[in-house]
Amino acid sequence: MDKHQHESASTGAKLTAATNAVAGERTDLDATTDKTVATLNRVNDKVTAMREARTTDPDTLGDKVFRMAFPAAVGLIGGKVFSSVWNLVVAKIHPSPDDDAQDRQQGLIMGMLFAAASAAFGTLLTDVSTKGVQKIITRLQRKRD
Structure with a gap:
């Protein structure tokens, strides 16, 4: 083999190696592209599902505000x-400051009783x-349809 043939074979080997490297990069690029497209499709499906849920939701903005604000109010x-009622009742039970020592002894118990009764009453009202509110909104939605 002469020098020219050797260089030509060497160049051919380098070219084959470069072609294989490009093909390998293209395969990596294709795999990355496929992953990216699959991820974008999942995001698109999620957005589409959220849009459909929003458009099929029978509640208007007013319904949602009413549902949230009325029970809170x-x-x-x-x-x-x-x-106020608790304070009126407690003031009638212990109207004079003469029994302050007794009030201090019962203060913790009365405080716990007030907290429990207030929480129960608030939960019941809410x-x-x-x-x-749900019944009112259901009635309004039937009228709108």
């Missing part, structure tokens, strides 16, 4: 009313108002 007002 009822719970807040009910809590204030309960607190639960009842939530069910009432």
Whole structure:
């Protein structure tokens, strides 16, 4: 083999190695592209599902605000009313400052009793108002349809 043939064979081997490297890079690129396209398709499917859920939701913005705000307002007002009634009852039970020593002894128990009763009353009011709001919204949705 002469020098020219040797260089030609060497160049051919380098060219084959370069071609194989490009083919390998192309295979890696194809795999990366496939992964990227699959990920984008999953995201697209999720967005489409969310859009369909939003468009098929029968609740209007007003319904959602009403569903959230009304029970909260009822719970807040009910809590204030309960607190006022509690204070009136406690003031009638212990009207004079002469029994402050007794009040201090019962303070922890009365505080715990108030907290438990207030929480129970607030939960009851919120639960009842939530069910009432749902009935009102259902009725409004039937009228809209």
